[in-house]
Amino acid sequence: MTDAARGRPAAETLADLLVAATDTLAADPRDAKLHRVAATTFFRGVPTQEAAAERLGLPFSTYRRHLGxxxxxxxxxxxxRELPGPGQEVSSDRPVG
Known part of the structure; x- marks a missing residue:
């Protein structure tokens, strides 16, 4: 499967979107802790969530709350970004609900 607009594999497009979405958390100082937790968990190669919490110096319950x-x-x-804007049609193959 490829991203028809760019001829790129869909996995690369998704990875780029996930990085961009995570980076939006860093834009607001109030969300910096959420960015650190998400980036550490998903992009820094920690083997477990417990290891991520330890790396961040957070109690596990606080880490889980921030991760959620x-x-x-x-x-x-x-x-x-997925939902259509005004004047755009909804794809018929998109699940409803």
């Missing part, structure tokens, strides 16, 4: 919030923000950013 980061995932929610990243997901919302991705959905904003």
């Amino acid at each position: 919030a980061a995932i929610e923000r990243i997901t919302a950013w991705l959905w904003e």
Whole structure:
């Protein structure tokens, strides 16, 4: 599967989108902790979430709370780009619900 617009493999396009979505968290100083947690968890090669929490110097429960919030923000950013704007049709192969 490729990104028809750029002729790139879909996996590369998705990886770029995930990095961009994560980087949006760094734009707001209030979300810097969410960016650090997401970047450490997904892009810094830690073997477990426990190791990520330790690397960040956070209690595991705090780490999990920040990770959940980061995932929610990243997901919302991705959905904003997926959903059609005014005058655009919704793809018929997109799942509903």
